[in-house]
Amino acid sequence: MTSEAGYNVAILGATGAVGTRILAQLEQSTIPVKSLKLLASVRSAGQTRQFKGQDIVVEEATPDSFDGIDLVLASAGGSLAGSLLPEAVKRGAVAVDNSSRWRMDPKVPLVVPEVNPEALADHQGIIANPNCSTIQMVVALEPLRQAYGLNQVIVSTYQAASGAGQRAWDELLHQAQQHLDGEEETADILPTKGDKKHYPLAFNLLPQIDVFQEDGYTFEEQKMMQETKKILFGDPHSSEVKVTATAVRVPVPIGHGESVYVSVDDETATREDVQRVLASAPGVVLEDNPDEQLYPQPIKAEGKRETFVGRVRADIENPGSFNMWVVSDNLLKGAAWNTVQIAEELVKRDLIHSQV
Amino acid sequence: MTSEAGYNVAILGATGAVGTRILAQLEQSTIPVKSLKLLASVRSAGQTRQFKGQDIVVEEATPDSFDGIDLVLASAGGSLAGSLLPEAVKRGAVAVDNSSRWRMDPKVPLVVPEVNPEALADHQGIIANPNCSTIQMVVALEPLRQAYGLNQVIVSTYQAASGAGQRAWDELLHQAQQHLDGEEETADILPTKGDKKHYPLAFNLLPQIDVFQEDGYTFEEQKMMQETKKILFGDPHSSEVKVTATAVRVPVPIGHGESVYVSVDDETATREDVQRVLASAPGVVLEDNPDEQLYPQPIKAEGKRETFVGRVRADIENPGSFNMWVVSDNLLKGAAWNTVQIAEELVKRDLIHSQV
Numbered sequence: 001m002t003s004e005a006g007y008n009v010a011i012l013g014a015t016g017a018v019g020t021r022i023l024a025q026l027e028q029s030t031i032p033v034k035s036l037k038l039l040a041s042v043r044s045a046g047q048t049r050q051f052k053g054q055d056i057v058v059e060e061a062t063p064d065s066f067d068g069i070d071l072v073l074a075s076a077g078g079s080l081a082g083s084l085l086p087e088a089v090k091r092g093a094v095a096v097d098n099s100s101r102w103r104m105d106p107k108v109p110l111v112v113p114e115v116n117p118e119a120l121a122d123h124q125g126i127i128a129n130p131n132c133s134t135i136q137m138v139v140a141l142e143p144l145r146q147a148y149g150l151n152q153v154i155v156s157t158y159q160a161a162s163g164a165g166q167r168a169w170d171e172l173l174h175q176a177q178q179h180l181d182g183e184e185e186t187a188d189i190l191p192t193k194g195d196k197k198h199y200p201l202a203f204n205l206l207p208q209i210d211v212f213q214e215d216g217y218t219f220e221e222q223k224m225m226q227e228t229k230k231i232l233f234g235d236p237h238s239s240e241v242k243v244t245a246t247a248v249r250v251p252v253p254i255g256h257g258e259s260v261y262v263s264v265d266d267e268t269a270t271r272e273d274v275q276r277v278l279a280s281a282p283g284v285v286l287e288d289n290p291d292e293q294l295y296p297q298p299i300k301a302e303g304k305r306e307t308f309v310g311r312v313r314a315d316i317e318n319p320g321s322f323n324m325w326v327v328s329d330n331l332l333k334g335a336a337w338n339t340v341q342i343a344e345e346l347v348k349r350d351l352i353h354s355q356v
Numbered sequence: 357m358t359s360e361a362g363y364n365v366a367i368l369g370a371t372g373a374v375g376t377r378i379l380a381q382l383e384q385s386t387i388p389v390k391s392l393k394l395l396a397s398v399r400s401a402g403q404t405r406q407f408k409g410q411d412i413v414v415e416e417a418t419p420d421s422f423d424g425i426d427l428v429l430a431s432a433g434g435s436l437a438g439s440l441l442p443e444a445v446k447r448g449a450v451a452v453d454n455s456s457r458w459r460m461d462p463k464v465p466l467v468v469p470e471v472n473p474e475a476l477a478d479h480q481g482i483i484a485n486p487n488c489s490t491i492q493m494v495v496a497l498e499p500l501r502q503a504y505g506l507n508q509v510i511v512s513t514y515q516a517a518s519g520a521g522q523r524a525w526d527e528l529l530h531q532a533q534q535h536l537d538g539e540e541e542t543a544d545i546l547p548t549k550g551d552k553k554h555y556p557l558a559f560n561l562l563p564q565i566d567v568f569q570e571d572g573y574t575f576e577e578q579k580m581m582q583e584t585k586k587i588l589f590g591d592p593h594s595s596e597v598k599v600t601a602t603a604v605r606v607p608v609p610i611g612h613g614e615s616v617y618v619s620v621d622d623e624t625a626t627r628e629d630v631q632r633v634l635a636s637a638p639g640v641v642l643e644d645n646p647d648e649q650l651y652p653q654p655i656k657a658e659g660k661r662e663t664f665v666g667r668v669r670a671d672i673e674n675p676g677s678f679n680m681w682v683v684s685d686n687l688l689k690g691a692a693w694n695t696v697q698i699a700e701e702l703v704k705r706d707l708i709h710s711q712v
Contacts, residue, residue, distance in 0.1 A: 200655065203608050204653055207667050212649075216670075239673075246615040246617075250514065259512035299560045311602065314571070316600070325563045325602065
């Protein structure tokens with residue numbers, strides 16, 4: 001099949017915060033869509049969504065849903081990704097998955113198109129979309145790696161509620177209204193559905209994203225450390241760069257902020273050099289003008305595909321080390337757009353082999 | 357005068373977010389108060405406040421207000437601190453000041469009582485209270501310095517709106533209601549009164565606190581770097597420890613969070629060692645139990661005097677380096693309580709020389 005004829009596409013998890021955005025990003029993309037199937041859990045089946053002016057009824061996802069499908073764009077959680085995507089691949093589809101289920105599999109490319117599109121060539125059916133906070137960070141780090149070599153990365157995140165899904169986002173807004181009304185805030189989801197206790201996020205900070213590991217790091221922090229290495233150096237345990245992370249949930253609906261401290265190998269690099277490199281980097285918008293109080297903010301990044309970088313400063317006491325502030329829409333570049341962007345790259349490289 | 361007889365005390369800036377808390381902290385303190393004068397700008401003069409059951413009328417602050425005063429607790433901004441506190445000292449008073457006006461003066465001790473109370477001995481009338489975000493950080497760093505020696509500190513702050521005053525705090529809550537009502541958020545104060553543009557903080561992040569310096573750092577970030585060195589090593593430009601900071605305002609009313617990366621000299625120090633040292637450190641409460649999802653949160657720290665530390669983790673790739681998460685009530689330990697605590701220490705060391 002030539003790309004002119006188009007692909008049979010399925011969106012798995014089509015009704016969630018990310019799924020609805022995958023649909024919208026696909027509508028604006030260069031991918032020729034011959035047919036589109038919207039799949040979700042039985043709870044959402046029967047709902048209707050529009051794609052290019054046509055109503056599409058959401059169907060319950062089963063293995064047979066993928067018969068005849070060329071491309072699956074999935075955002076349905078790790079459990080469904082684990083059971084259904086191999087079924088899709090068995091039926092000849094290529095799947096791009098948003099969950100963490102496949103990211104550390106050595107046979108699965110973990111891809112940010114601005115950074116490591118060449119990893120797609122080795123795919124065996126499943127391609128993993130990285131964690132939202134990792135994606136925007138590596139978009140900002142890769143140009144510095146190319147220009148100066150990377151030595152160390154220390155990141156503190158300021159992550160939006162929508163990263164934990166639509167219900168966490170709704171919970172934040174509900175808690176905020178409770179607080180403003182002088183009521184006690186109720187919490188049923190955050191910091192993470194998978195843990196025992198729940199705390200209010202509105203007007204608060206929660207230094208827990210996902211569950212805790214043995215060493216005291218959360219799974220989110222471990223993901224940032226390992227995924228960054230896999231994307232930049234092909235190995236989640238690469239010693240080519242040191243990475244450590246602290247992940248904090250903040251009372252923001254959309255848009256992750258990151259305070260990134262980066263040490264490059266070339267100690268002669270200046271602040272102006274780093275700004276210049278970032279200004280011309282793919283997917284990056286440099287917003288860095290203190291005189292104009294120009295710097296990235298979540299409310300300005302919402303709805304945009306780019307990663308915004310500003311507040312670039314040299315660590316005066318450590319040559320070759322810099323602070324910077326990185327913001328992106330966690331539901332777009334952190335999820336839906338990066339997924340569709342991977343699919344565009346697969347099309348461009350002719351790596352989707354249609355069965356029809 | 358013996359301390360039994362008590363001191364004539366004045367609170368300068370008595371009606372602000374910090375001033376009202378200085379009053380409350382003084383009421384609970386061990387300082388024997390013989391008389392109390394409440395001073396403010398002409399705008400607030402005539403208001404009434406209670407102290408130990410007695411009504412006190414707020415007076416306009418003038419140089420002569422300090423006649424007969426032994427101790428001034430000031431939170432009135434840098435300009436008034438610059439003009440009025442020397443007048444108070446000239447009249448024989450000792451002044452503890454919350455503004456940044458005197459902090460870098462080599463003749464002025466910059467004091468956190470858990471860390472460097474001995475610096476009080478050299479005072480020449482004015483003692484400076486450090487910046488709120490600096491105070492809670494050095495409370496957590498000093499025990500590590502004593503135990504292992506400090507090499508490097510990299511901090512990213514998550515600072516509450518009340519750090520910019522009562523009006524910024526009110527603005528945050530007003531913006532939040534606007535957002536929830538679907539209205540456009542209005543901004544007149546934040547990120548900082550002293551700059552041209554204003555942006556909404558509610559449901560957003562503002563990586564600017566105070567005005568920008570030549571090197572791209574904000575004044576807040578510079579304060580954290582220089583004050584930390586002055587408090588820990590007696591010199592704002594000390595090379596005994598490297599410090600770099602990124603300061604971000606978050607939509608939280610009270611309670612600053614800090615993601616602190618610290619490298620100690622003793623590379624054999626373990627995570628458990630650091631936790632043990634922090635658990636027994638003065639002014640610190642270790643809240644660090646991942647199994648119980650116990651970690652510091654602003655809403656739990658509000659109204660408390662202590663600095664809460666948790667999420668202690670070893671940087672697996674850098675021996676002797678640790679991540680930790682530090683939270684404290686910025687209006688209490690970050691301001692009012694630290695001020696009254698300094699005054700208690702002055703009393704204990706008999707460093708207030710009453711004129712009566």
